[in-house]
Amino acid sequence: MELAVLNLSGKGKKGKVEVSSRSFDTDYNGDLVHQAVTAYMAGSRQGTKAQKNRSAVSGGGRKPFRQKGTGRARAGTTRGPIWRGGGVTFAAQPRDHIKKLNKKMYQSALRSVLSELVRQDRIVIVKEFVLKSHKTKELASQLSNLNVNDVLIVTTEVTENITLASRNLRKVDVCKPVNLDLISLIKPEKVLITLDALKLIEERLG
Incomplete structure (x- = not known):
């Protein structure tokens, strides 16, 4: 299947990119996603009382x-x-709240969520995401051009400029493909992914 690649200016499309139907066009499995999210959140509990x-x-x-x-x-x-x-x-x-979930099930849950985000038009693909300065105003302007406000930016290079510019925006998070998780994907209204990050996500999901 193909996904549109947008210009950072927000004016028109820059082209299309071929992606795996297995990763971005699978049926939504609500039960599996719930199980994976529950296991993820349980694993983050301290349990030290x-x-x-x-x-x-x-x-x-x-x-x-x-x-x-x-x-x-x-x-x-x-x-x-x-x-x-x-x-x-x-x-x-003190107790351990961890719930076991094997790797294949978690990857399947990620595919399910990514596919649902594509169907809901919540994934935005750009060629690259680069900031010339660490000013929050520049980042806010680029996101405004793309008509996104509450967003997760997935990029292979989390530069100092992006880190500094994004930390003053409450609804903007940044992560690398290797750190992508279900909670980060589900929470924002939009997920902005660069082409390099998209390739790594596909490799990760097989």
């Missing part, structure tokens, strides 16, 4: 008062959960 149960609380080894004659309920330690400063019942412990 921890509380002390009764065995981890320090102190309280001595019997607080005698067994009989006080009128109080018998107690052998102050570390129990009913005591102030005692341990927590079913205390939270």
Whole structure:
């Protein structure tokens, strides 16, 4: 299949590029995409929270008062959960939230999302994306010419100018093809991809 290549000026098309139908024209698999996104987000969770149960609380080894004659309920330690400063019942412990998802399934989910973005006309292809200065105004002007505002820019060369110019724009993100993930693709309204980055994405997806 073919995708249009636009001019950075936004005036007319610069040509067309042949892309793999396997990567950019497959049926959308919502269940697989959901599974992949869930696994990705679960893997980013820290899971480091921890509380002390009764065995981890320090102190309280001595019997607080005698067994009989006080009128109080018998107690052998102050570390129990009913005591102030005692341990927590079913205390939270550090855990790993990672959900396994094999490489083929993740690549298939990427193909599914990219194909859906093409159908929704949310992918913009340009020959290259170069900034002459680090001024945010120049980047904003180029994006305005292409009629994009909320965008992910995928390019093989993330130059210092692009990095500096984009960090003041809240809805503009930049990444390399090797760092492309599902969340980054789904979130913005448009995905701007350079020709070199497009080739690397196709190679990555086989």
